[in-house]
Amino acid sequence: MTRFRSALAPLAIALAGLTAVPQPAWAAPPKPVPSVAGPRQEAAPAAACAPAVKQATEDARLNTLFTTYGNDNSRLDDWTGADGTYSVRLPGGKELWIFSDTFLGQVNPDGSRPPVVEEGGTTVFLNNSFAVERGGRLSTIHDGTPAEPEAVMPPRDGNHWYWAGDATVAGGIVEVTYQEYERFGPGAWDWRWHRNVVARFAPGRLDQPISVRDLPSGHGVSWASAILRDGDYTYVYGVEDLGSPKYMHIARVRGHSLLGTWEFRTADGTWSRNEADSARIMSGVANEYSVTRVGSGYVLITHDTTEALSPNIVAYSACSPAGPFTGKQHVYTTPETGGNIFTYNAHAHPDVAGTGLVVSYNVNSFVNTDHYRDVSIYRPRFLDVTFE
Numbered sequence: 001m002t003r004f005r006s007a008l009a010p011l012a013i014a015l016a017g018l019t020a021v022p023q024p025a026w027a028a029p030p031k032p033v034p035s036v037a038g039p040r041q042e043a044a045p046a047a048a049c050a051p052a053v054k055q056a057t058e059d060a061r062l063n064t065l066f067t068t069y070g071n072d073n074s075r076l077d078d079w080t081g082a083d084g085t086y087s088v089r090l091p092g093g094k095e096l097w098i099f100s101d102t103f104l105g106q107v108n109p110d111g112s113r114p115p116v117v118e119e120g121g122t123t124v125f126l127n128n129s130f131a132v133e134r135g136g137r138l139s140t141i142h143d144g145t146p147a148e149p150e151a152v153m154p155p156r157d158g159n160h161w162y163w164a165g166d167a168t169v170a171g172g173i174v175e176v177t178y179q180e181y182e183r184f185g186p187g188a189w190d191w192r193w194h195r196n197v198v199a200r201f202a203p204g205r206l207d208q209p210i211s212v213r214d215l216p217s218g219h220g221v222s223w224a225s226a227i228l229r230d231g232d233y234t235y236v237y238g239v240e241d242l243g244s245p246k247y248m249h250i251a252r253v254r255g256h257s258l259l260g261t262w263e264f265r266t267a268d269g270t271w272s273r274n275e276a277d278s279a280r281i282m283s284g285v286a287n288e289y290s291v292t293r294v295g296s297g298y299v300l301i302t303h304d305t306t307e308a309l310s311p312n313i314v315a316y317s318a319c320s321p322a323g324p325f326t327g328k329q330h331v332y333t334t335p336e337t338g339g340n341i342f343t344y345n346a347h348a349h350p351d352v353a354g355t356g357l358v359v360s361y362n363v364n365s366f367v368n369t370d371h372y373r374d375v376s377i378y379r380p381r382f383l384d385v386t387f388e
Contacts, residue, residue, distance in 0.1 A: 048319060080107055093134075102125070102126045103378065105124055168229060168258065181193055252271065262275070298319070363376075
């Protein structure tokens with residue numbers, strides 16, 4: 001049975017100290033979102049090579065592309081909304097868009113969608129999917145059949161599922177990081193993060209992986225937040241999610257493939273092959289963020305998790321891909337935030353063409369019926385961020 005995350009209301013109400021609304025028994029748990037903040041941190045001085053944020057504007061091309069595609073009913077087994085929203089350039093120039101929780105189906109003329117199959121409707125819900133962009137056109141990729149779609153990264157059984165992380169291409173093979181979650185009891189909160197894996201896909205057949213390999217998972221760090229290829233190394237950024245705070249961790253692998261020998265950034269600024277030595281680099285990052293080379297420096301883009309359910313996207317800078325990341329700058333305040341609606345997990349897409357550095361963020365609602373009432377809620381938004 002497809003696991004459908006019916007609402008994030010229980011999480012929000014629990015954070016407010018109120019009584020949670022029960023979830024359906026088959027509902028998947030909510031993905032981590034910005035949490036109640038601890039004490040506000042002082043902004044650190046900017047790095048010497050830090051680019052200054054000039055402005056952030058809506059990316060009309062990408063917002064229109066996903067709106068038009070999501071509303072097109074020419075196929076009824078394709079994308080109408082999702083979160084996660086990572087991307088990687090495929091060999092040959094196509095852009096692969098990588099999504100976590102995904103709605104497939106039709107959009108009604110009034111901009112609503114039918115309920116999910118588990119609630120008696122026709123909308124299919126998958127925990128992960130792909131879309132490929134070529135020449136300004138999108139196509140959805142899922143496993144299974146048009147009549148019975150399945151996730152591209154299928155669960156091993158009914159008590160496990162995968163949410164997508166960042167990706168890279170090595171030797172012509174797409175390597176996508178995934179976090180596996182598991183349910184261990186009947187209660188609404190009887191679930192937990194289990195492990196990190198990398199799924200390898202052939203660019204010509206993206207509907208199912210050719211192999212799945214374990215990644216380091218022994219010390220509570222989700223190694224899926226961001227990937228950066230820089231010089232001789234591929235850097236992998238993770239999050240140690242304690243609710244509040246959330247901590248950045250950094251690892252690296254020589255070369256392009258994540259299957260190599262991992263080294264972890266330590267508290268004294270060296271590298272160790274022992275995952276237990278991985279240090280908390282900084283707090284305030286979201287579960288998904290990005291580190292991108294901009295000019296002579298490196299820019300970290302993230303939702304601000306030093307604030308409760310923050311609408312603010314911020315940037316930090318460093319002179320090295322391993323930090324330290326300092327000089328907190330405001331990038332954008334998401335206009336959708338308010339009432340039932342919240343935004344989360346902003347990060348950059350350096351391979352995607354825009355008038356600046358393309359950044360996406362996710363939009364969601366604490367009220368399940370909002371996802372049916374208005375399809376535009378559960379879709380990514382795109383920005384172009386420019387620097388001085």
